[in-house]
Amino acid sequence: MSRFYASLAALLLAGGSAVAGGSTPSYPVAALPAALRENAHAVIRNQEQTLVVKSASRSVETVRRAVTILDEAGAEWATLTVYYDQLNSVSYLRGTVYNAAGQAYLQLRPANVRDYGLSDGFSLASDGRGRIADLRQPTYPYTVEYEYEVVSNNLLFYPAWHPQPEEQLAVEKASFRVLTPTELPLRFQEQHLPAGVTAQHTLQGTTDVYQWQLQNLAALEEEPDAPPMHLLTPAVLTAPSNFEVQGHRGAATSWQTLGQWSYELNAGRDELPAAVKTKIAALVQGEPDERARIRKVYEFLQANTRYISIQLGIGGWQTFPAATVAATGYGDCKALTNYCKALLQAADVTAYCALVRADAPDIRTEFPSTQFNHVVLCVPLTKAAKADTVWLECTSQTNAFNYMGSFTGNRHALLITPAGGKLVRTPRYGMAENRQERRADVYLDAQGNATATIRTLRTGLEQEYANALLHNLSAVEQKNKIADRLPLSGFTITKFNLASGVATPIPTMVETLGLTVPNLAPPSGKRVFLTPNLLSRSSSLPAAVGERQADIWLDNAFVHSDTIRIHVPAGLKPESLPAPVKLTTAFGTYTSQVQTLPDGTLQYVRQLRMPQTRFARTEYAAYVEFRRKISAADKSQLVFVKTES
Template sequence: MRRLFLPTLVVALLQTGPISQAVGGAVPKYPVDALPAALRENAHAVVRNEEETFTVKSAARTVATMRRAVTILDEAGADYATELVYYDQLNTVSYLRGTVYNPAGLVVRQLRAADIRDYSLSDGISLANDGRGRAADLRQPTYPYTVEFEYEVVSNNPLFYSTWHPQPREQLAVESSSFRVITPVDMPLRYQEQRLPEGSAVVHTQEGLTHVYQWQVHDLPALEEENDAPPITEQTPAVLTAPTAFEVQGHRGTLTSWQTLGQWTYDLNAGRDELPPAIKARIVALVQGETDERARIRKVYEFLQANTRYISIQLGIGGWQTFPASSVAANGYGDCKALTNYCKALLQAADVTAYCALVRADEPDIRTQFPSSQFNHVILCVPLAKSAKPDTVWLECTSQTTAFNYMGGFTGNRHALLLTPAGGKLIRTPRYGVAENRRERRADVYVDAQGNATATIRTLRTGLEQDDFSMLFHNLAPAEQKKRVADVLPFANFNITKFALVPGTSATVPSMVENLGLTLPNFAPPSGKRVFMSANLLSRWSSLPAAVGERRADIWLDNAFAYSDTIRIHVPAGLKPESLPTPVKLTTAFGSYSSQIQTLPDGTLQYVRQLRMPVTRFARTEYSGYVEFRRKISAADKAQVVFVKTDS
């Protein structure tokens, strides 16, 4: 079962009183001094004991119970003294209990029913969302102390089985954690073990008419965060589980492959793409005379964006079954399923065949070798059947501003489950690599005799590099856009004299142009007869610390990219360059880097920096080489131009 931590807002609303006295008997439990020193090292908290049991009652019903005791060592571990248990129309919380123990292991407080708060977990954009949470806060003012929570959730949504992550965060040690799954003999468990310590593999037994699967881990030391590492849940032990058969509100399915999961989802939504005749007629008229298939798709997509908006509707089976296309046509809104289904229907009216696709958005890619429900979003895949060259158009149907045929960092570079009449099929969404993700900057810097400067800067960003700036442009007023940009400028003293974000005209991926004017007081103050100035205006990279001991995690970089900076430096006649940085050129497995500065015929200095990082994953054994690559870049980026005064 996934561990849910209280949102900041919920925590702020839960104010528990101070601890004053022991409650009940004096039998110690979880004394802090019994903790081995190895588990305290680098830890903010230690899981003393965790027992999770997941019982499959039938294809339509499961019961999950949790008992978890955590010793909180300091303020940074205080979140572990809170618990948020999710429930909705398909999930019911049977009970939620909690106990606080002092350092000696004596009970000092027990959670009362009046202490448990009930909250709507609406995301703020849902028209209807039955998600709620029961929240408890047992944080204490002094450390250390131990909290123990117990709860049970009965679910009529067995499409999702538990995933066991006994060590879900850095700086969290684990003394003991166990996971048990009980299933009927005719419903064998599907599971995948990941990174389990030696001796922790499944113990599988049969007890009467049930199968019992059990895992245990002990004495896992806290892990520290490492630079450029994957999420901690990709590094620590885990067991994924999934059903072979399930039933959600009368809709039965099997989950033995991606094909069967896709078939259930496709059948659940079949026949819900009928459009009103008036809308059909509008689409036919919209594309009339347009022979190019891609152009017809674009016209339909722009119609969708102009006439609908995204509003989430999550009630019961509505998490998987779309509202009919006729409902979206009448109301002008829908969730991701409904808007994608509606766009599919509009394209069908335009004589274009499209398929809905499930995807896990804004998170790491799914585990492709373990068919299971790992998705949280729906997009549209449109094969170009009539194109001379095989190609595919992808559409994000929930956004009124996302560019045509662009998935971005939200859903690009990952797998999706295509929903077809023949069932599900895993395919890849578009890849955005070094050719698409570019940042090209040109700047002119004018320095006066007192060392003050002005700068005009034009930055073109494309592909994933422009995603954040596109969000700024479409969601914030210009004044707020300017403030956000100012917050990340690397100058101690500056004023923005000009600012504008403008969508670019890149043909293959969207782009954004940022025009910036700056005044930079005291940018290069004179030091006697000399002036020292960094030619690298905005693109300095920092070095990384060497690994302490053996590197644990592989190197995971966010995205491949290419950066280019051309900076022209204009100085008054009384300054002449005395010393220029040595040109640097690096070619490594991690990428390539070059920087050089030269004097142009008119006396202007021109600095050119190029950085290409085409690969994003490296083995942990390569970390020392990566650190050296970053160190050399950092040193080159800090190199200064030295000017000398000639008019004194």
């Protein structure tokens, strides 16, 4: 599996030495076209990326990148981290700073490049490291040029070319070259390349040469509810046809062959000690239900293991033996998943490891390649009355049984079977699963102050934030985090409780609050005004500036329901109630209304239903109008008038 590099705590300033002037200017800022400065914090003046495949087990990648930093917001482009490990070595790393006129005046010296272990805080062993250079300057604009080379003995991964990976970054010129022996054909996929830009393929003896070049890409700005920027900008993805990692040969020409390599790499590493087999047999003895046996084994795993990342050479993809996990009680995602698979086997249940890209957009299913960073367990129910599948996240001591959530749900995974790899879908979570149901009682006094009791039930993806608070923070910290998210001012929390809800197929969380809210309904002369939508107000969206560029991705399906009962004191009576609102669109549906109950209590009921949908960019104006109407309805007010005493 690919290594997980956690964000570094801080970048370190690298010292330098002065460079004599007088040479021909390089990258003068005055030469930048005005169109490339517009909306840009930095401009890539030139980037040359070259991959030379020497064999199925060795490659050399060189990168030369010059970036003009226009202002402080673009300063990150003056820094660079080059990653390496046991299978990848850095041959050299050089850097030069040029002033606005294009004169070199500072060079990065090797002694000033800091070398760091990329520990993520929960790794027992990792050979991942980074060489970190930082040539940020106090005066803008300036240009930083870096050059480096990485020699790799791990050809499971080929580099991708993303010449414009972020917003507000323009590109003057960029190129990408791949040289590979004809017996190791390059596999590639082009994405969003400008018109006329495509692979230029030539043959130099027994070497295939591919080259892409582009220039003058204006800076882009992220748009609301758009796909991630890296899915919208030019890119070339590359992958091997055949590869070798520390003597283990494989092919990436299909999902089947890629999965076959992983299966063979880990074959025979699921043997358990006899004592553990006996313990599992006793655990499930007398339990005829297959799902119940799986649950018992999963709970045994959670109670007796913990996650620790281990990334050393081929160990990034080859699991620790199950017997090792049984002895130590820890392992990484591969080891814990393999261990759970072995435990289930001892319980007479067949399961399969599945590679998945966690906490990121789904893989490119049409381009077989190593796009994964995590392993989960897939358990087809073969003996149940109804065909079904159980999915297990084996690295968490608190994850709900058969729940993948936002981390690994709603995407594709590569099932690793004796016959090779097979793409399957992980569980999908839509409106039926992702719910927030809130009920509140608000008690007003004649001065417009209020107390409130609120109970919020959250399920599926909607409960994940609260679930994380419950399992990672103290009660005081939980309360503070919840308070930060309340759209009220001047309130005091008088009661707070956060707890897991009743066990269901989808995890639930229940939040209970008591509040005092001074001046919730501010008086104005004889009238008192109250916004009945206490906690679920939606914001509107900005209209597109110019023509919308990206399609609309609404990937978070949910249902939000609110029922707010407003208890009105003597001396106030309703004068004006908001009109009912009902919106039915392809984007979603919205309803809200206020009714007077027989006892005089006012009841506000609101529901917003948003499916997982995608729309063409031409629909953005209609989507903005839908959101505007929701925002307006959420702000509507009740008007009370003071009666004579």
